Amino acid sequence: MTDRAPLSILDLSPFGAGSTPAQGLRDTIALARTAERLGYRRYWLAEHHLNPGVAGAAPHVLLAAVAAATERIRIGTxxxxxxxxxxxxxxxxxxxxxxxxxGRFDLGIGRSGSTTQPTGRASEPAPPQARVVDGLLLPAARPFAFDAVRFAAQARLLRRTAGDADRFEQDVLDILALIEGSYVAPEGVPIHATPAEGQPIEVWLHGSTAGPSAELAGRLGLPFGANYHVAGSFVLDAVDAYRRAFRPGVLDAPHVIVSADVLVADTAADAERVGRGYAEWVHSIRAGQGAIAYPRPEDALVEPFEPDLLDAVGDRLDTRFVGDPDHVSERLETLQRVTRADELLVTTITHDPADRARSYELLAAAWGLGSPAERALATAVRA
Incomplete structure (x- = not known):
């Protein structure tokens, strides 16, 4: 086994049934302090709008509070x-x-929206079937339908426009130039973005497929984030496309972080119990209503699930790493080996924020993060 990659955390600021959005935000700040103490490299926030159980709608605002509550850990989007x-x-x-x-800010950029550019294909390829590559499951792609009316309302509220994804490359180039201080407006006017200009902001591109984000990140020599926890079917394609396109730029060599959904508890049985509710939580997203407040374990559905539910969320269930610290560490080692990830980005969703914090603590100890004293404490509590 090669050296274990650094671990970082992706937080959505979720909250459980019976809790509140405000508590979800406070939990994020508390978890960031825990992540720093445990030795995680980065603490990144996601951007999700109009989700009834996720408070992370304005990550740039929340990051100011996270940064003020921590000292060393890198923070970003x-x-x-x-x-x-x-x-x-x-x-x-x-x-x-x-x-x-x-010296701490990571600006991760994701592409979304519609494009007017032709795909160059006569027809869309068939969704990939499930396969196992050197021990890593790449699940079958499972198409799901968004609520078109809700999606259109969100797009209008965010002032999205048809074809707005066509601007992606130019937006990225503008961001880099504004940070560098070399931006000149089309009118020929130099523009200086105070206070960002000259700051050591680390720009990342993130993508779920072998699409424009992976290709552009490679061509510009930027670090790339690949998505296993939501789009596991395509993770190897995305990483390969990035590496094929890579040219020295901001970086001299490719650098990839790969995401994974994990849940660690002291025993496998504890992890299965704490993790109940995940199927309903994912289904709420894919059904179009947005992520619900995470169900209480005692109120959640338990296996065997109905076929319709499994058909909608089975890929996420199959690629969630759930179990005791040794089991989850083994699965993360496989993910690192197969994707050749330079870093791993883990995300954990539970009803009780204490279970999330405990999961990260156990994983940090098993993976070898932090100080010997921190690892010994986690092991002692586990015993």
């Missing part, structure tokens, strides 16, 4: 959905936090 903003808005928001907490 995974990912800022660029179509929801102008390039200048993104840079200025990142710049405020980066100026107050220099």
């Amino acid at each position: 995974s990912a800022t959905i660029i179509g929801n903003y102008s390039a200048l808005q993104v840079v200025e928001a990142a710049g405020v936090v980066a100026a107050l907490h220099p």
Whole structure:
């Protein structure tokens, strides 16, 4: 086994049934402190809008509070959905936090929206079937339908426009130029984005397929985030596309972080119990209503699930790493080996925030993060 990759955390600011959005935000800040103490490298926030059980709608605002509550851990977004903003808005928001907490900000950028560009294909390829590559499950792609009316309302509220994804590459180039201080407007006017200009903001691109994000990240020599926990079917394609396209730029060599959904408890039975509710939680997203408040374990459905539910969420259940610390560590080692990831990004969703914190603590000890004293404490509590 090669050396274990650094671990980082992706947090959505979820909250459980009976809790509140405000508590979910406070839990995020508390968890960031825990992550720093345990030795995680980065603490990244996601951007999700209009989800009844997720408070992480404005990551750039929340990151200011996370940065103020921590001292060393890198903080950032995974990912800022660029179509929801102008390039200048993104840079200025990142710049405020980066100026107050220099040397710690990671600006992750994700592409979304519609495009007017032709695909060049006569027809869409068939969804990939499930396969196992050197011990790593790549699940069958499971198409699911968004609530078109709700999706259209969200797009209108965010001022999305038809074909807005066509601007992705130019937006990324503008962001890089504004941070560097080399941006010149089409009118020929030099523009200086205070206080972001000159800040050591680390720009990442994130993608779920072998599409424009992977290719652009490679071509610009940027680090790339690949998505196993939501789009496991395509993770190897995305990483391979990035590496094929890579040219030295910001980086001299490719650098990949790969995400995974994990849940660790002292025993496998404890992990299965704490993890109940995940099927309903994922189904709420894929059914179009947005992520619900995570169900209480005692109220959640238990296996065997109905065939319709399994058909909608089975890929997420199959790629969630659930169990005791040794089992989850083994599965993460496989993910690292097969994807050749330089870093791993783990995310954990539970009803009780204490169970989330405990999962990260046990994983950190098993993976070898932090100080010997921290690892010994986690092991002692486990025993």
